[in-house]
Amino acid sequence: PAQNPDGRRRHRIAVIAGDGIGKEVMPEALRVLSAAQQKFDLPLELVPIDWASCDYYAEHGQMMPDDWKQQLQGVDAILFGAVGWPATVPDHISLWGSLLKFRREFDQYINLRPVRLFEGVPCPLAGRKPGDIDFLVVRENTEGEYTNLGGVMYAGTDREIVLQETVMSRFGADRVLKFAFEQAAARPRQKLDVATKSNGIAISMPWWDGRADAMAQHYPQIAVEKHHIDILAARFVLQPQRFDVVVASNLFGDILSDLGPACTGTIGLAPSANLNPERTFPSLFEPVHGSAPDIYGQGIANPVAMIWSAALMLQFLGEQAAHDAMLHAIEHVLAHGPRTRDLGGLANTAEMGAAIAALV
Numbered sequence: 359p360a361q362n363p364d365g366r367r368r369h370r371i372a373v374i375a376g377d378g379i380g381k382e383v384m385p386e387a388l389r390v391l392s393a394a395q396q397k398f399d400l401p402l403e404l405v406p407i408d409w410a411s412c413d414y415y416a417e418h419g420q421m422m423p424d425d426w427k428q429q430l431q432g433v434d435a436i437l438f439g440a441v442g443w444p445a446t447v448p449d450h451i452s453l454w455g456s457l458l459k460f461r462r463e464f465d466q467y468i469n470l471r472p473v474r475l476f477e478g479v480p481c482p483l484a485g486r487k488p489g490d491i492d493f494l495v496v497r498e499n500t501e502g503e504y505t506n507l508g509g510v511m512y513a514g515t516d517r518e519i520v521l522q523e524t525v526m527s528r529f530g531a532d533r534v535l536k537f538a539f540e541q542a543a544a545r546p547r548q549k550l551d552v553a554t555k556s557n558g559i560a561i562s563m564p565w566w567d568g569r570a571d572a573m574a575q576h577y578p579q580i581a582v583e584k585h586h587i588d589i590l591a592a593r594f595v596l597q598p599q600r601f602d603v604v605v606a607s608n609l610f611g612d613i614l615s616d617l618g619p620a621c622t623g624t625i626g627l628a629p630s631a632n633l634n635p636e637r638t639f640p641s642l643f644e645p646v647h648g649s650a651p652d653i654y655g656q657g658i659a660n661p662v663a664m665i666w667s668a669a670l671m672l673q674f675l676g677e678q679a680a681h682d683a684m685l686h687a688i689e690h691v692l693a694h695g696p697r698t699r700d701l702g703g704l705a706n707t708a709e710m711g712a713a714i715a716a717l718v
């Protein structure tokens with residue numbers, strides 16, 4: 359691995375802004391990273407990447423070059439903005455051609471998505487205060503409902519039939535459940551909630567519950583509660599304080615990790631870490647939000663999810679103090695302003711990014 363003259367291991371970070379507001383929030387994350395780099399003398403090496411976007415697709419007919427893996431050789435982490443520009447590329451093409459390729463080929467089998475109500479952020483749920491909502495969604499990230507297995511028969515006729523498979527493996531379920539139990543064990547509340555739909559989806563979901571029961575044997579101190587996804591969604595809204603770590607399949611985890619942040623005011627705050635915990639491959643850090651074509655170009659996107667994702671990346675790379683400083687700067691700006699419009703303020707993306715950078 360590359361090293362600095364002082365012997366510290368260098369962190370090589372591929373920077374991919376992607377599409378839409380990814381291009382607007384990424385410069386703010388880089389601004390805050392640069393402030394953290396100066397303050398903590400971080401050994402960062404940024405590698406700008408101009409592919410994995412719909413602009414690249416428009417020129418090349420694919421989202422990424424054939425040698426994308428070689429180009430990322432030696433990279434420790436990927437900082438990713440957003441993908442999708444449905445006016446020119448169908449969403450399933452852009453997603454499968456970039457983000458999902460990274461997740462699967464780099465075996466980023468955990469998608470860790472913190473949900474937290476911050477001081478100063480108007481909460482749409484009446485009577486909630488900071489501290490009431492502070493949990494992790496652990497989303498399975500390489501299998502489940504996200505498969506390209508299936509097809510269409512009798513296409514274009516009135517006998518048309520479409521099939522798409524869900525794939526769950528013991529290996530895949532056990533490793534995400536183990537990760538979730540470990541997260542719960544490291545937190546004070548010692549609680550894990552499992553999202554399934556074991557009454558309606560009567561083969562794979564009872565099986566997932568069974569894998570959770572088997573894993574729970576190794577963690578007798580953890581209180582485990584199983585929920586059907588529909589009532590779990592209602593409980594996110596009605597009783598968010600009861601959650602600490604929530605583990606879910608790929609699709610359910612995706613939905614819950616938009617719903618959770620929506621309950622804390624805006625998904626513009628929600629970060630995520632696509633982790634390969636073994637570090638055999640680079641992990642990828644991105645906001646939960648997408649490219650938001652409806653607001654792109656106005657400079658009003660909230661940069662916090664992107665900046666917090668960059669902080670999670672530093673934490674994963676072992677730079678805990680820099681992570682903490684970035685998170686404190688985010689907390690302070692959310693509490694005292696300036697704020698973007700989704701938070702009821704008037705600041706633009708760059709003003710909010712600059713305010714956070716100034717406090718690192």
Ligand code: GGG
Nearest residue numbers: 439440441644645646647648
């Ligand atoms: N920054 C995340 C992003 O661009 N997400 C687009 C999206 O639709 N992702 C789907 C997923 O996370 O499964």
